[in-house]
Amino acid sequence: MGDERFTIESRQFVLRHRIPATKTERYWKGLEEGKIYATVCRNCGAAFSPPQTDCSSCYTSDMEWVEIEGDGVVEALTQIHSIPQGFEFKGEPYTIAVARFGAFRVMGWFEGDETLSVGEKVRAITGRDETGVWKVYFERVGD
Known part of the structure; x- marks a missing residue:
């Protein structure tokens, strides 16, 4: 027999996130149209999927949207x-x-x-x- 003092009852934990989608609206609208978009940095050529609107490699915002x-x-x-x-x-x-x-x-x-x-x-x-x-x-x- 175990010690009942160490029994822990589990509880449901719900965490919801609000994700601002204004910068990536083209991606979400594309899914509705049957298209999948990604981005490529025009400055350094870094490729991102899912798309990013700011390059994490060279920190520019000069991105090109491309369809996969x-x-x-x-x-x-x-x-x-x-x-x-x-x-x-x-x-x-x-x-x-x-x-x-x-x-x-x-x-x-x-x-x-x-x-x-x-x-x-x-x-x-x-x-x-x-x-x-x-x-x-x-x-x-x-x-």
Whole structure:
């Protein structure tokens, strides 16, 4: 028998963030239009996905918006089996992957019964999740 003095009851802890999106509104609107945008610094050439409006390499704000297109290659992935707080709507394990599209690494959700592997080709698409939030999703590209 354990000492009851060391028993801790868990409690739900909810943390919400308000993220100002005015500088990256083009990215969010693009998702709604089926487009995925990134930025490239016109001064030093640094590439950012998700897009940044200020370069963290040379500190300029002279950024060019570019659309990510074509096929990418999966560089990393993780399968989530312990659903984190705030994602209970998923109700089942899911996969998050990072794929390279030229100079950009893009993070997205992969859905389906099959597993995804590093080195596979994917196409990035946009869609709404079960809660109505626009996200990047990956679909496998056939050979």
